[in-house]
Amino acid sequence: MDMSTDTSTAVDTDAPPFRYGAALATEIERRWQDRWEREGTFHTPSRPGPDAGEKVYLMDMFPYPSGSGLHVGHPLGFIGTDVLGRYLRMNGRTVLHTMGFDSFGLPAEQYAVQTGTHPRTTTEANIRRYKEQLRQLGLAHDDRRSVATTDVEFYRWTQWIFLQIYNAWYDPEQQRARPIAELEAEYAAGRRGPWAELSRVEQRQVIDGHRLAYISEAPVNWCPGLGTVLANEEVTADGRSERGNFPVFRRSLKQWMMRITAYSDRLVADLDRLDWPDSVKAMQRNWIGRSEGAVVRFATATGSGALADIEVFTTRPDTLFGATYMVLAPEHPLVSSLTPLEWPEGTDERWTGGSSTPALAVEDYRFEAGRKTDLDRQENKQKTGVFTGAYAVNPVNGREIPVFVADYVLMGYGTGAIMAVPGQDQRDWDFAAAFGLPIVRTVDPGDWEGEAFTGDGPAINSANEEISLDGLGVTEAKRAITDWLVARGDGEAVTQYKLRDWLFSRQRYWGEPFPIVWDADGLPVGLPDSELPVELPEIDDYSPKTYDADAADTEPEPPLSRNEEWVVAELDLGDGTASYRRETNTMPQWAGSCWYHLRYLDPDNTERFVDPDIEKYWLGADPSKPGDPGGVDLYVGGVEHAVLHLLYARFWHKVLYDLGHLSSEEPFRRLFNQGYIQAFAYTDARGTYVPAEEVVEAAEGGFTWNNEPVRREYGKMGKSLKNVVTPDEMCERYGADTFRLYEMSTGPMDVSRPWSTRDVVGSQRFLQRVWRNLVDEHTGETRVVDTEPDVDTLRALHKAIAGVHTDYRALHYNTAAAKLIELNNHLTRSGTAVPRSVAEALVLMMAPLTPHVAEELWSRLGHPETLAYAPFPVADERYLVADTVEYPIQVNGKVRSRVTVAADATPAEVEAAALADEKVAAALGGKDPRKLIVVPGRLVNVVV
RNA sequence: GCCCCCGUAGCCCAACCGGCAGAGGCAGGCCCCUUAAAAGGGUUCGAGUGCGGGUUCGAAUCCCGCCGGGGGCACCA
Structure with a gap:
């Protein structure tokens, strides 16, 4: 028995001439696709008239057009949105739905490096292929609105938006982005600090330090194997590149950053206003990592005796009385200056790392810590560290507590320093145990037995002459101690975020060039709009300089830097013609996808990225829903973009909103994660993949290929697993309608499921039966009769109508399909000719799922117009009871x-x-x- | 280690606010059509809902604890 594909090609020479099979289906599908295109059936006006139905904006996460084309898993979501769009159109709604391409990216560039083919050539060929594959599925897209991020006319506006962000700063008072000119005016008016006495260059540096897109010399993720730097989001938990799985190193490099952290608070808070899956909201909250706490200052003295403060961030200020030591991250700037010349008298041997002086101990420890990769740190959770030789004063009790350096404290989070409270923190407990440090419980654990107690309970051992927390719960104790610290000037209430600024430059060719040049002072200058677009120049070698994957000490070298002719630009930017050097980094792949939802609305606008009225119409907040942030009505895609694309796009959208370019506050009002279509793959005894379609199920269980037993695994569909099934094959063997129906029937949209070619025949049979019930297979004439249906049939019909409405609306296409099959089974069983009224209703109800065959039947039933806008049947209550x-x-x-x-x-x-x-x-x-x-x-x- | 999601028939999936466990498809059995075959027609079989408790008149559904699978985060103070 054939498991994954039925390879028998039955030559049904005896089949009646009008039987609904692959050949007839294909003929029907081609004809209707041509007609829809010719008549512009799915064209949607950007500004619908006053009598247009309520608008709906549907979107799919646009694909990267890869060289291998689509497999059957890719269009699952596309078909789902198409079904909904078609259903809504038949219910009088004005639907905007199109498809574009996220076409910048690594594979085309890597192919270019190997073959010398320009990435644009490859990309455009792939897009053509994708368009053909999508067209044969009968998706009701407004093809005039399609965009690709690599279109010069598209990335012209990506660059324009970059400049908007570059020319803006975040005003924490007003909690919004404002034009940078307003900041400059405030400085010039002397309201923000020194200005007039600064040189022009110094003034520019001050301003540049506030921009939302800025240059920073900071530790970044350098990936020598790819020859580029990466965003935090592109690095996996074990410190490797998401693409290519190369090691990633922390290096201090000068790079473009986007100040997404300014929006941390709003990005978290506005999640509550979105209709998104909880899992995605949870992932974003987790990634942003908002935590409320306090900064506390501990007085200390440097090695030379000068006074200094160590600032720590803690979410548990209530446990301050239990802080028995402190820890600085190895990279903390205070470490060197705190270290005294000698160990204090009586220093515990465990604390010195065997070194004769604190300076040596700290130096050794820092060296060792620096050699560890993130992975090493993760795998080995044994607490290590050394004493700096310095003590700090706990502000609540004046006690001197030792200051350690340890790598369980990370420089990248909070202040890079902690107060250690072993009684209430397991990490601190572990360290205290290893180093023989005192442990003081400040929360009563009751009869709980264990080490650090992190739960709630009454405070104990927490009183001095001025304040007592004893008896308070954690929440009240936090408030009380924070107020006390603030009053004494020893601390503040502070909110911390895990989110880091977004590293925005890549050392690649196939990306948007920055609209930035560097002047003689070595400072960046944003180009005026008149200089846009900055087009990618032709170059000989598309590859960035890549290195041995482990060569951490190498430098990025972008491909664009090698075209000196392009790099040097003579421009008049207001101060007369001068020579500038162009920025040679390019933008990351995420740039285009941050705003394509806006360009779909107004793709031909040459004056603006989107017309404000059009944006307001399609994306504006719904005044009938309090708190509605606006945005796309339904956005369907995979969950893998939860913290990448979806976070970046929200950030850009909010900046553009703040600057007054948009009326909506969020890009995607409702998000839906479709499941994946997965597939079985088979390996032989050597572990090599064998063609899945040739594998058969053995009678005694198990699977064989060429009579050799093979092992079955389940997962992705991919070339290397030899288990790819393409929509082209399905369209050829069954027709697009059967394929669409099959994909929609196998489960609700959000559920992942295995592909099973063997099962597709069920969907084919259904369409064949409907066809046979309405059309004579020998003559092609309709078989419907103009009689009134009997009551049983009316009940079956109206039950189906009512159910199908609910199902379509809820994206439960599997149950909608089941109800249509049930109705058709009823008609088949009745054994009499189908009444016209029932036939027409059935055809209209099928149309969203199987539009071609529905159009064909509708036209055979005597309707010359497309059914795309025909009214969807409405259930008659009388037949429901x-x-x-x-x-x-x-x-x-x-x-x-x-x-x-x-x-x-x-x-x-x-x-x-x-x-x-x-x-x-x-x-x-x-x-x-x-x-x-x-x-x-x-x-x-x-x-x- | 923490957080989120999911376990219903051989397989994919239904079951509304807790109310008869089954709508639909695949596979299987039987019958019909057929010289034969099936991507033909008909008919039929099939689980007590991962396990153990609890709440309830009543639990696939709600609660608790396990087991299994998938995903996210991870020395984040």
């Missing part, structure tokens, strides 16, 4: 009998009927029921 209802009668929860009563019977009547039933009476055995529950329309339960 039955005359009689059969009630199951439970006795103590077990069904013992059934009675049939009038549908409008009162509960008392139902009760009487139930008690009158013989079997119930028998089950009662003469006893009186203790309780009797009648659930109207459902059942009766008698309790004895």
